[in-house]
Amino acid sequence: MHPFLQGLLAGLTPIQQSPHRMLLAVSGGADSTALAAGIVELEGRLGLHRNQLTVAHFDHRLRANSEEDANFVAGLCNDLAIDFHVGKASDSELANRKSDGIEAWARSARYRFLNETAGMVGARYILTGHTLNDQAETVLFRLLRGTGWRGAAGILPIHALSADISLLRPLLGVTRESVLDYLKLNQQTFVADPTNDSEPYTRNRIRHEVIPLMNDVMSRQSSPQLARFAGQMQRWLPWLETETARWAETCTTVDSPNTLRIDPRLFGQVPEVFRSEVIRHCWIRLQWPQQKMTEAHWQQCVEWALTMPAGEKRSLPGGICAETRNHQLWLTLKVES
Numbered sequence: 001m002h003p004f005l006q007g008l009l010a011g012l013t014p015i016q017q018s019p020h021r022m023l024l025a026v027s028g029g030a031d032s033t034a035l036a037a038g039i040v041e042l043e044g045r046l047g048l049h050r051n052q053l054t055v056a057h058f059d060h061r062l063r064a065n066s067e068e069d070a071n072f073v074a075g076l077c078n079d080l081a082i083d084f085h086v087g088k089a090s091d092s093e094l095a096n097r098k099s100d101g102i103e104a105w106a107r108s109a110r111y112r113f114l115n116e117t118a119g120m121v122g123a124r125y126i127l128t129g130h131t132l133n134d135q136a137e138t139v140l141f142r143l144l145r146g147t148g149w150r151g152a153a154g155i156l157p158i159h160a161l162s163a164d165i166s167l168l169r170p171l172l173g174v175t176r177e178s179v180l181d182y183l184k185l186n187q188q189t190f191v192a193d194p195t196n197d198s199e200p201y202t203r204n205r206i207r208h209e210v211i212p213l214m215n216d217v218m219s220r221q222s223s224p225q226l227a228r229f230a231g232q233m234q235r236w237l238p239w240l241e242t243e244t245a246r247w248a249e250t251c252t253t254v255d256s257p258n259t260l261r262i263d264p265r266l267f268g269q270v271p272e273v274f275r276s277e278v279i280r281h282c283w284i285r286l287q288w289p290q291q292k293m294t295e296a297h298w299q300q301c302v303e304w305a306l307t308m309p310a311g312e313k314r315s316l317p318g319g320i321c322a323e324t325r326n327h328q329l330w331l332t333l334k335v336e337s
Helices: 003-011 030-046 067-080 091-096 099-121 132-145 176-185 202-218 223-251 272-286 295-307
Strands: 022-025 053-059 083-088 125-127 158-160 166-168 252-256 259-262 313-316 320-325 328-333
Touching: 003 030, 003 176, 022 030, 022 099, 030 053, 030 067, 030 176, 053 067, 053 099, 067 083, 083 099, 099 125, 132 202, 132 223, 223 252, 223 272, 252 272, 259 272, 272 295, 295 313, 295 320, 295 328
Parallel strands: 022 053, 022 125, 053 083, 125 166
Antiparallel strands: 158 166, 252 259, 259 328, 313 320, 320 328
16 A cells, blocks of 8 residues: 555545545646545545535636646646535635735635535535644744744644534644655646745745754654654644633633623742633633734733733734733733724
């Protein structure tokens, strides 16, 4: 068995005992194309029927020829005999996107479509083609930004989106080199995304410049080591998140989806290692924007909760206002009218 298929099979361990309908997110790039082809090749081992597979493709309409990708995926699904669903960004969605957050907007729009499509076709799992290399790039990017232990855990292999739908990333143990070798061996074409070679994006510079330099300095591939580090952090996550939630209950109050209060007297009793994570935990629970929040911002919140003088106001990315009143730190999300 090809190493790619071995890695894919290992990544599907969580569902091998009870296969369900799957929605495969396929962009047409090498990773997701190999994912679709590999799942079909392994369907006998997985106990799957072809009618349990559906492919979904989202056209962000960020490139003039983006429809060609959808056409490629449609042809791939025809060859593999898999049902195919395509979605595309509306004119209003494109008009409302923020120029300084295109990647975040694209990810949000894509996952919204995937979640809706999974519900429509009755899929229990949404599968994406994130690889070991994606994991390494993500971990390094987050470390350079200044992340906490949650961010250092990188891309999680499985993540519940709702009570009925989970996101599964079965290729996180597979290298990009293995993906390309598998496709070459099977003479399977794929779409080359030109944005992967566009240097203005920080992550692409990490991929094309930083990691190759690290490989040269260390005289070995650095991506497996970064991915291994993420795996070690993931093993700590359940305990860390349980402890964080427990401490959050002791010192924070959620008055509404837009308001969070922190009691400095009780917050001061929280172990230092958990303080910024308590605030981040509440942030995530309230679904407040995190894209521009760095570790420095989380630490600022900790300091404000403990020492901000009464009556002072500060601001945070994402339209969050911090203010001390009634002997508590109030964090409020500004609601656009």
